[in-house]
Structures are given as structure tokens and as C-alpha cells.
Amino acid sequence: MRxxxxxxxxxxxxxxxxxxxxxxxxxxxxxMIEASGDRHRLHTDAGYARDAGFAGPLLHGPFGIAxxxxxxxxxxxxxxxxxxMLDSNWRYLGPIxxxxxxxxxxxxxxxxxxxxxxxxxxxxxxxxRNTAGTPVQEGRTAMLVRARDREAAPAREFFTPAWTxxxxxGLGGNEAFRRATATWDGAFALxxxxxxxxxxxxxxxxxxxxxxxxxxxDFTLVADELVWTELFTAETDQFMQRAMQGQFAVRGSAYxxxxxxxxxxxxxxxxxxxxxxGGAA
Amino acid sequence: MMRGHYIDLExxxxxxxxxxxxxxxxxxxxAGQSGVQWRRAGPALAELGxxxxxxxxxxxxRSEPAPGGPIRDLGQYGAWCLALLRxxxxxxxxxxxxxxxxxxxxxxACRAGASLRGVVAMAADAGLDKRAGAAFARSMERExxxxxxxxxxxxxxxxxxAVLGRVVPAPRQEMxxxxxxxxxxxxxxxxxxxxxxxxxxxxxxxxxxxxxxxxGSDDLWMSPDRAELTAARIPAGRxxxxxxxxHYPMEETDTMAELLDGWLRAFGEAS
Numbered sequence: 001m002r003x004x005x006x007x008x009x010x011x012x013x014x015x016x017x018x019x020x021x022x023x024x025x026x027x028x029x030x031x032m033i034e035a036s037g038d039r040h041r042l043h044t045d046a047g048y049a050r051d052a053g054f055a056g057p058l059l060h061g062p063f064g065i066a067x068x069x070x071x072x073x074x075x076x077x078x079x080x081x082x083x084x085m086l087d088s089n090w091r092y093l094g095p096i097x098x099x100x101x102x103x104x105x106x107x108x109x110x111x112x113x114x115x116x117x118x119x120x121x122x123x124x125x126x127x128x129r130n131t132a133g134t135p136v137q138e139g140r141t142a143m144l145v146r147a148r149d150r151e152a153a154p155a156r157e158f159f160t161p162a163w164t165x166x167x168x169x170g171l172g173g174n175e176a177f178r179r180a181t182a183t184w185d186g187a188f189a190l191x192x193x194x195x196x197x198x199x200x201x202x203x204x205x206x207x208x209x210x211x212x213x214x215x216x217x218d219f220t221l222v223a224d225e226l227v228w229t230e231l232f233t234a235e236t237d238q239f240m241q242r243a244m245q246g247q248f249a250v251r252g253s254a255y256x257x258x259x260x261x262x263x264x265x266x267x268x269x270x271x272x273x274x275x276x277x278g279g280a281a
Numbered sequence: 282m283m284r285g286h287y288i289d290l291e292x293x294x295x296x297x298x299x300x301x302x303x304x305x306x307x308x309x310x311x312a313g314q315s316g317v318q319w320r321r322a323g324p325a326l327a328e329l330g331x332x333x334x335x336x337x338x339x340x341x342x343r344s345e346p347a348p349g350g351p352i353r354d355l356g357q358y359g360a361w362c363l364a365l366l367r368x369x370x371x372x373x374x375x376x377x378x379x380x381x382x383x384x385x386x387x388x389x390a391c392r393a394g395a396s397l398r399g400v401v402a403m404a405a406d407a408g409l410d411k412r413a414g415a416a417f418a419r420s421m422e423r424e425x426x427x428x429x430x431x432x433x434x435x436x437x438x439x440x441x442x443a444v445l446g447r448v449v450p451a452p453r454q455e456m457x458x459x460x461x462x463x464x465x466x467x468x469x470x471x472x473x474x475x476x477x478x479x480x481x482x483x484x485x486x487x488x489x490x491x492x493x494x495x496x497g498s499d500d501l502w503m504s505p506d507r508a509e510l511t512a513a514r515i516p517a518g519r520x521x522x523x524x525x526x527x528h529y530p531m532e533e534t535d536t537m538a539e540l541l542d543g544w545l546r547a548f549g550e551a552s
Contacts, residue, residue, distance in 0.1 A: 240443035241444075258436070259431035261431075262435040262439070
């Protein structure tokens, strides 16, 4: 049987947990109506909901979050160590109606130790599917969890200043990266939400790696938390596949981005190696 | 034993390999590449009782460039291939192609299906969604300018690795991606403009020969649904999904000749 993560140190980016189906009942709908006081006809009038194109009265959107949290607590993960939920960023992709069997897929995204060191933030990406397997909700929610000790593990704390420095040092010692950027003078950044990792490069040398360079980057490669996490924790290199599938956006000079294709593939490779050798254990 | 020919075709020298004896099968390569992609599957197919013809399309490999400049209409390649088959004395031939080669083979079925044994179109369908095709054609037009196409060779190499199937061992992947760097970008981009603009949806119902659409499950360039739909709209259409294979089946798997042999023999039974 799988050992459930408890303390901050037990969580690994990329770890994935899935639930058994959870049936949505008429009582769920009534409880949501009572608790929220939201009696809009979409939730209370089957005819109205049908006219709006739905198979029946809709559960309120936040029911998905509530049901996820119910499953999470029931799973026993971090049962005695969780201290708080810090945020929830949610997208409602499709309707949830009575009779749906929902399933939850949770991927641990980022792990970041707090300043004091006695606790840490664990990012969770959540996908909720209906009976047919169609995603109906997707979101991110972070929680605060007690730490067992105070030992830093920057190799798995993606997009922190310490992780950025590690990646920068890895690139500095990478001969292929040096060759790929031997005629380049510029800076590039990887962005995940509000967090950015900047690398300033001059003729193959990484001059600086950190969150805030004095000058902005030539381009920034942007992706969401789940994409970066899956990329850095994957067993095989997936940079180009994901680029071809449109999972990255580029801000700044698209030309310099194209020019640095190989260097970016190596940057991801360095991050993957760091995780595999220093962060996964 | 391979017989190599330079033949005069539409005002330029065309190079074509000929292997084996039996009913003729024409094997077509992908955008910017050459007949070398069939170096394993071609001779192996000939061993199974087929006369295999492997041309380098105009401007590719050992064939001279098309007199009018790089071709950007796959229909022009289709007509060129039919002329080549006539000149090589092929009777009731089959055609097999991959990627643009698959679309060219499908074009041949639209043009001259009644004279063909059948067509295997791998990594191909009747055409992209209009808007996606137009957007892709625009980006390829831009990249025809060298100044807009940085890291061209790296992107061919990494882009090839990205669309190979998961069953292909790493050394074979490295070999395929390395060989794909041997392209003329001006020709490749013109080919890809042809790929982007290709549209044969309206003609599918009139195709007079059997057509087998084949897609690898790991092929990021292809939507298996569109290939399946293409097959469904062809009177004698068939569709196969190859598990664990990517965009270049004839280079990725050593079982290609046996698979093709079975599919081509099924054409004989169908017609």
C-alpha cells in the first residue's frame, strides 16, 4: 500500500493521487442551496436549466472545490499536519449535475519551505472529471503543512531563488549550453504565475541567475504550474513535444526564443537532472 | 540488388531506386527528406514479392529541382508521380507515402484511382482544418526567409525527436533525427505550405481505389480522428492506428515491410 505523505518533506512535485468516483446526490444540491442561499433558477428549476442547455439543475460551482476538499481530508493525506488552505484558483469548464460520478485527480506541483523553516507550502493542481471522464473543473489550491525538520531541498523547490541559482550553476557547467550560447549576449526568463527565474548569459557564461535582474530579459517563456511540474519531473525529455502542443507562451523577442531553442531544451534538462538527482529522493 | 535510375521527367532529372520484381509499389518520402527514408522498409518489401520504386521528389535528395522553383502544391507532386509510374512502365501500381508523401498518395487516388491497385497514406488525412492550415501556411511563408528562421537545423532535429514513437529505441531515434537535418529549408518549407493548403475532402467520395489511412498514436502532427474520418468518407477506405509509433512509421519500425505487404495484398482481394 502507498504510504501517504504527511509532513512537508514527504511531498514531491509530480506526485499524483486519484479518487474513487463520488456520486453527486439531490441532497448535495439542496445542501449547497441552503448553505449559500443562492437559489438561482439554474440550481432550482429543472425546466429553466434545460432551456439553458443543461441536462438538469446545476450544482453551484464551488461544490467542486468543496467535494475535492472532502475527498482530500478523507484520503488521510497530511491528516495531522495541515494548517491552512492558502488560495484557490479555479476554472469551471462544464456543468455538474445530480447523478454525476465525479473523480478527482490531484497533482502535487510546487513545494516551498516557509521563511521560518518549520512549515511549507504545498501546491496542488486539481482536475475534476464527470462520469464520462470529461473535465468539468480544474484549479490550483495551495496548503500550509507542518515540516518535520528544517533541511532545505532547493532541487525540488521550483522557481525559488535557490532553485534558480542551482539551475544557473548547472547551465554554467554544461558544455553543450556554453556552445549553444557562445555568440549570445542576453537574458531569458522562465515564468510560472508570478514567479520568474531569470538567467543572464554572456558568451556562454551564466553571469546571473535569480528572480529579479536589473535589466529585463530578451524573452520570457511562460507556462502554467502543472506544465512546468510535469516537465521538470518527467522521466523523458518533453520540452519540444510540449512546445509543439502550444503549452508555452513567449513574451518579448520570439526570434531570440527560437534562436535559443537548444539552450532552452538544455535548461529544462538541467532542471530535470537536478530533480532526479537531488529532489526526487 | 538496387537499380538506380536518373530519368527525364517534366524537364528535370529525377532519381528513382528500383528494388525487386512483382506488382509495382511506389514509396514516397516526407517533407524536405528523400527516398533514403525507405532504405530499410523498401528492400524488405521487395523481398516479399513487390517491385518497389522509391523516387526522390523534385528538389529532394538526388533529383534536380523543379524547373519552376520549389513546389508548394502537393497536387503537382501527385501528377509528377503518376507521370513517373507511366515512364517506369508500371501497370496497376500501388502507392505508399508518409506525411506529405501520404497526402500525395491520396491525391493520386483522387486523380487516377481507377488505374491504381490502392493507396496507403501514412501520417496523412484529407486536409487540415481551414483556419489551422492557413495559420500554418503563413508561418511557413515567414520561415522561408532565412532571417526569420533561427535555429532551423536544431528545430528540425529536436522537432523530429518530438514526433517519434515511444517504441523506437534511443539510438534509432538519434539516427532518424540526425538524418533529417539533411534538408534544403527552402524546399522543406514549400513542401509544408503544400501540406498546410492540401484539401481533398470534397473528392473523397469519388475515389475509385482502396485507400488505407495509417496514423501512429504518438504522432503530434496528426489528429487520428481526422484520418479516421478521411477513411470513412472514402468508398473503400480503411483506417489503422499504430500504437507507440510516431510520424515516420517506415523509419521507426522494422515490421513496416510485413505490415505494408499485408495491407497491399488486401487491396488485391478488395479489387
